[in-house]
Amino acid sequence: MIKILVVEDDVYLREELVTAFTRKGYHAMGISSFAAPEQEILTQSPSLVVLDLNLPGKSGFELCKWLKARASFPILILTARDTLEDELAAIGLGADDYLTKPCHPDRLAARAKRLLQTYGKFKNIIQAGGLSLDTDTYKLLYKERYILLPDTEGKILRLLMEKHPSLTSRSELLTYVWGTEEYTDENILQVNMTRLRKNLGVIGLGEIVKTVWGQGYCLEVTGL
Known part of the structure; x- marks a missing residue:
C-alpha cells in the first residue's frame, strides 16, 4: 500500500492533511515528535513525504538534504514560505515539488499522485529503516x-x-x-x-x- 508521511508540526494542519490523503485512498500518517525526525521518517519507509520547512529543531531544508542522501522516496515541500529564493533552495537540496500554504487538498493530492507515478515509472524501490x-x-x-x-x-x-x-x-x-x-x-x-x-x-x-x-x-x- 502507498504510504504518505506528513512532516508538519502544526497538529491541526497535520491531521487535516492526513485525513485528506486518507480520503483519497492512501495510507497516510504524520509524525508528532521532532526530537529525531530523521530516524522516524526512515523507519516508517514512506512512499512519499510531505515536508514543512519551518519545523522545531532541524529545519525542513536540513531534513530534505539529509533524507535525499539516504532514501529514494519523493519529497513534496508544503510551506508558508513563498519566496522564489526558498523554493530554489529546496529544489537545490533535492525536493521534488514545492507548494505554498494554504493549498487546496485536491491540488496537493494531484501533485502527490504525479510524483508517485513518476517514481513508479522509473523505480521499484522498497525501504526498511x-x-x-x-x-x-x-x-x-x-x-x-x-x-x-x-x-x-x-x-x-x-x-x-x-x-x-x-x-x-x-x-x-x-x-x-x-x-x-x-x-x-x-x-x-x-x-x-x-x-x-x-x-x-x-x-x-x-x-x-x-x-x-x-x-x-x-x-x-x-x-x-
Whole structure:
C-alpha cells in the first residue's frame, strides 16, 4: 500500500492533511515528535513525504538534504514560505515539488499522485529503516554507499525488508526464493545467509540480519 508521511508540526494542519490523503485512498500518517525526525521518517519507509520547512529543531531544508542522501522516496515541500529564493533552495537540496500554504487538498493530492507515478515509472524501490533496495537490480543503497547483490541474496533481503519489522520464517524464505521448502538442501539457506551478511558487511551492515533461533530471521535497522 502507498504510504504518505506528513512532516508538519502544526497538529491541526497535520491531521487535516492526513485525513485528506486518507480520503483519497492512501495510507497516510504524520509524525508528532521532532526530537529525531530523521530516524522516524526512515523507519516508517514512506512512499512519499510531505515536508514543512519551518519545523522545531532541524529545519525542513536540513531534513530534505539529509533524507535525499539516504532514501529514494519523493519529497513534496508544503510551506508558508513563498519566496522564489526558498523554493530554489529546496529544489537545490533535492525536493521534488514545492507548494505554498494554504493549498487546496485536491491540488496537493494531484501533485502527490504525479510524483508517485513518476517514481513508479522509473523505480521499484522498497525501504526498511535507512535501507533502500531496487527490486529490479538488487542494488542496495545505504547512506552514500551501495552494493549490488546477487539474485539469491537480493531475494532474501527483499523478503526480509518487505516483512520488516516482523520476523520471516525459514519456510517463507525457502518458498519465496527457491519456490518450495521440499526437496531443498537444509543448508542452502544458511549458506546464502552467510554470503548475504558478508556482502552487507562491505557497506557496514554485516550485523543487521538477525537469527531468531527456532523461528527464522529478521532485520535490525533501528537507528540506521
